[in-house]
Amino acid sequence: MRGRMPAALALVLLLSACGEPEISLEELRQQAEDGVCVLSVDADVEAGRDTWMRFYEATQAEEDAEVTLVSWYSGDPFGVSRQDRFYTYHLSFTDGVYTLTAEGAEGETVSEQYAHLLRFEEEPDVDSGARYQKVIACVLTDDADLTWREVIGNMGRSPVDGPLYIRERIVYSEYIDASEAEQP
Incomplete structure (x- = not known):
């Protein structure tokens, strides 16, 4: 499974960088159910709980691990200009450090590290x-x-x-x- 994560991340990052979703919420749900990512819809995890727990438990055991997080935000309920959007993050734990990575506005990689x-x-x-x-x-x-x-x-x-x-x-x-x- 570890080898699938970067490829899935690259695909989702590419698709999420396009202004509006090129992949449907149903496709993301299926990816999460297949263990490719953890899917949150409007800030509530909807699919991929087992994937998250494997990552979390590995990190608590001080084992290197990685997970792809996809956050889907539904369009504005009042219909005021906001479209459905999703953002993809890659979270890894290596040598005792958590690194959260995402693609920035102009294609640059943004990375944050936490203890x-x-x-x-x-x-x-x-x-x-x-x-x-x-x-x-x-x-x-x-x-x-x-x-x-x-x-x-x-x-x-x-x-x-x-x-x-x-x-x-x-x-x-x-x-x-x-x-x-x-x-x-």
Whole structure:
């Protein structure tokens, strides 16, 4: 499977670089179900959970691993100019370092490195009105003591916010609603 990842990544990167999707959401779902990638639709993992778990478990055992992450964003629900789009990231773990790579706007490769991949399982605040019962999220960071509350508080901040800004990136988020949480 390791040899298939770069080829699949190149294909998806090529297709995602074109302005609008050249590959359908159904094709991406099939690729994720075949173990080629992990697919998130509107920031919620929809397919490829087993692929993610293999990657996550390997990294926790300090084994080199890699995974392709595809994030699909549906068009603007109000029909105001946004088309369906997807973005592809390649996440690798080698020699104790996580490297997240993507193709930038003009075809250049953008790469970020992190020391830790933290996993959170959190329930929403009782009065939040959330439609989910639990979120499972994995976050790349350099701070091993980062909390979920800090991740949430960091949303929308930029490096210019100075000491309030925390360098982190959510790479996996799965929202579980009440009906899913009750399944055996």
